[in-house]
Amino acid sequence: MSETPTYRKIIHIDMDAFYASVEQMDNPSLRGKPVAVGGSENRGVVSAASYEARKFGVRSAISGVLAKKYCPHIIFVRPRFDRYKEISSKIHKIFHDYTDLVEPLSLDEAYLDVTQNKKGNPSASLIAQEIRQRILNEVGLTASAGISVNKFVAKIASDYNKPNGQKTVNPDEVESFLEDLPIRKFYGVGKVTTEKMYQLGIFTGTDLKARSLDFLEKHFGKSGVFYYHVVRGIHNSEVKPSRTTKSVAAEHTFDVNLSSEIFMLEQLERIATSLEKRLKRHTISGKTVTLKIKYSDFTQQTRSKTLPYFISDKSLIMETVEELLYQEKMKDSVRLLGISLSNLNTEEKKAVVVQLKFTF
Template identity: 55%
Template sequence: MTDEAAPSTRKIIHVDMDAFYASVEQRDNPELRGKPVAVGGSAARGVVAAASYEARAFGVRSALPSVTAKRRCPELIFVPPRFETYRAVSAQIREIFAEHTDLIEPLSLDEAYLDVTENKQGISIATDIATIIRARIKEVTGLNASAGISYCKFLAKMASDLNKPNGQAVISPRNGPAFVEALAVKKFHGVGPATAAKMEGLGILTGADLRSKPLAWLQEHFGKSGAWYYNISRGIDNRAVQPDRPRKSVGAEDTFIVDIVDLAAARAEITPLAAKVWRHCEAKGLHGRTVTLKVKYADFQIITRSRTTSTPISRLDDLEAIAQSLLEPLFPAPKGIRLLGVALSSFIDDEETETDQLELEI
């Protein structure tokens, strides 16, 4: 795609709930309002699943070890997660989206893309739709949402962060390329720390730097992603909003209070993880061929081991047996194991790339 390619005429909204889990807890418990709140476990091996804006002011964020979070914010209040409640609220929000469009692509419980180019209310201005949706969410759930409006998914996602919390922003087709040019590549959605560091090493600090590189050069250095970077540096993203995307994998994992060092203890942890994955797959009618074992060591090094069968796995016993067989060669363990996870993927007719992570034990 060249610089001259016309931007999409789609009208896409990215809705992102503000500090969703923590906001639900503050809504349901008035004593938590206005205070720094972390959803997660306060034990030594706990992890922050979500943080209120009051907590974020102290540098507390999701995935931060609880001990670190408490050190940054001594007044931090930990509350255990209530995933069933979060799912119920998410369903309410989804119903509000459906009042406007059927083209809804959930990314998680608290965010989604909506294509409102053709919408049920016949509203021609996407910013008006976003305003109405956010007001309706507030009315029904008591929670704040932010929104980004643009002509493509990448820029709608970026726009939703511009006026958080409880705000919205627009990136128009006219302004899209200039917005990307001025943006630091480390802030690009989908560019992680490792890729950002690689880009910096190659002299790419901004979207403008990225745009200056020829397509062949980007493909040489970034493989299949080269074409993606070439396009988004020009504000081009032709991905459609895809409702009800098939799941790529279903997984469950657990973080341990005490590091696991022997095989028997590790094997005992695999059994409930495999059972949780199997229950979810059975409920959804999912049939997969690839079993993946995830191991996080005490020093936070993460490794994965996978095995793919020729036919879909048909029994829980088979799923667990494969996971156990992936585990055994890792012992004797070179260091303590902090976390174990089991996932099933390569589903029949799998076409998209979404991970459905079951409740994280924190």
């Protein structure tokens, strides 16, 4: 007699247009209107767009100029990251009422492993529904969820019924769900890879599944192995509660382009002050200082130096930044400057997590 297969129960929670939704919640005059967080009609990049703005084609990462062109009546709002962190903290406290196996991906999304959970609820779908309702009642925002046997499928499913919806892909539905999925919807398949797959005649999960492992390795290298397995519903990555910080950064986009190194140093001092505060708050130091420069033509350059010792003080950071700034001549006026510290003193602590698996 064959054993009943065992599966993990994974939920992916994704807040709906998080930054823009927080702004609309805090400012009722913005509700129902197209809002872009970040950017402006003259410059800058959009960090997030409300659903009202998305109808016009406004998306995160496009320029404010383009956003204004797509939607002439768009309202630009300056981002308030401290507020977003505050709200995110409240949401994560709700997650931890159900499980300690919570892996944050960003302020607005996380994976939860509820195979075993604090409520003793055998239904991952009902848990997701309850969490979404609590976020709405206690925070005032809507969230969407994907529920399935692994992180890959749950991530894709959470986008299925957005906004304010959820989708469960049961164990016996995983392969057919992935077979029917357009290849551009596969998590981890970006624009460039999608175009390459189209050229190879791969448009859906079914097309991908029909390709051999050798074929996918030949055309996509190590990623080919990943594609081969995930389209078959095989993705064994566990939900990891602790994500190690690999770098800490601060940057600023200027209203007027800078053309003098003297003015740049003044701004870098301010950026370094902000970076130092973050480092001190989390007792982090690092050895590698990187200066990020974005020019007026949007080309980007990074210059790095690794020191033989850990630093976190603004004075030591600026000493290295100044050296990097004068390392070579600027090729154009500058619209953005940033400083990051990596090669940190945060050693990764590998916790052994035993995840018991039960019938879904």
